[in-house]
Amino acid sequence: MIIDKYKMPALDAMRSFLMSKTHGMLEDEAGGLWAFPERAIFDMWEVEQITGEPRNSAYIRGNKNE
Helix, strand or coil: HHHHHHHHCHHHHHHHHHHHCCHCCCCCCCHCCHHCCCHHHHHHHHHHHHHCCHCCCCCHHHCCCC
């Protein structure tokens, strides 16, 4: 999704995600983020790129109607 939307080279997209707070949250099994759909994880990463905090995502705040 990152590659397609932002036209990033694959290595840059991977690096951006792996270095993100979103990825750190995903690694924490107790947090339950692994159960979120791919779109939600992408939204969290994208919000993090804009605001610096993935928890600002509507998916975390509970405002996303899906």
